[in-house]
Amino acid sequence: MNINEVISLFTKKYPKLLKNDEYQPPTYKCTRWLVLYGPVYDDKNFNGTFLLDVSKIFDWAFNHANKTWVSIKAEQQAKEYFPKWVQEADLNDESIIFLDKNQRDFLRQYTLKFIDDKLFKIWCPKCKKYNNSIEIKEFDNLKIGSTIFWNEEWYCINGQHLLNHEENRIEIF
Numbered sequence: 001m002n003i004n005e006v007i008s009l010f011t012k013k014y015p016k017l018l019k020n021d022e023y024q025p026p027t028y029k030c031t032r033w034l035v036l037y038g039p040v041y042d043d044k045n046f047n048g049t050f051l052l053d054v055s056k057i058f059d060w061a062f063n064h065a066n067k068t069w070v071s072i073k074a075e076q077q078a079k080e081y082f083p084k085w086v087q088e089a090d091l092n093d094e095s096i097i098f099l100d101k102n103q104r105d106f107l108r109q110y111t112l113k114f115i116d117d118k119l120f121k122i123w124c125p126k127c128k129k130y131n132n133s134i135e136i137k138e139f140d141n142l143k144i145g146s147t148i149f150w151n152e153e154w155y156c157i158n159g160q161h162l163l164n165h166e167e168n169r170i171e172i173f
Helices: 003-013 058-067 073-087 101-108 111-116
Strands: 033-037 049-053 096-098 120-124 129-131 134-144 147-156 162-171
Touching (some): 033 101, 033 111, 058 073, 073 101, 120 147
Parallel strands (some): 033 096
Antiparallel strands (some): 033 049, 049 120, 120 129, 147 162
16 A cells, blocks of 8 residues: 555545645745754743754655655645755755744654754854754653653754753553
8 A cells, every 4th residue: 555545545534633734835945954952942942943954854855755654734844845845945045944844743753764864963052052952851750651751852062062852752542
């Protein structure tokens, strides 16, 4: 079964789970660096600025758009538009641009992949420099019934400065 067959079955069986807002693509040109996390988005627990390197995500963007689907129409449209947008990016332009809400929503799910594949750099405000590596620590793992809780912190590799704190939770039904 391919992705289009899955989408068709899902939309017929669960039409009320679909959200039908239309996506409005950005009117500005993509540059080399996209802000995925940081103070510009009012991310309360994020102390640094996480930048995604567009020059390294072309293949991922095309693969992802062709092999995945979400039930939020605007987010799906953003995901489908994203490869074209990054393909037309001006990679010589080192300016940093912001993502729209729908782009950011689908990209944030892949943050750990971007970290593992070294497709980012992160600004540490204490060191006042960029790093392309971080240390991630997990702690306070707890399982209560079918719910799993844990905390995760990201640290600057230079000065061990806290860059991000997340309280995570997964409910298994």
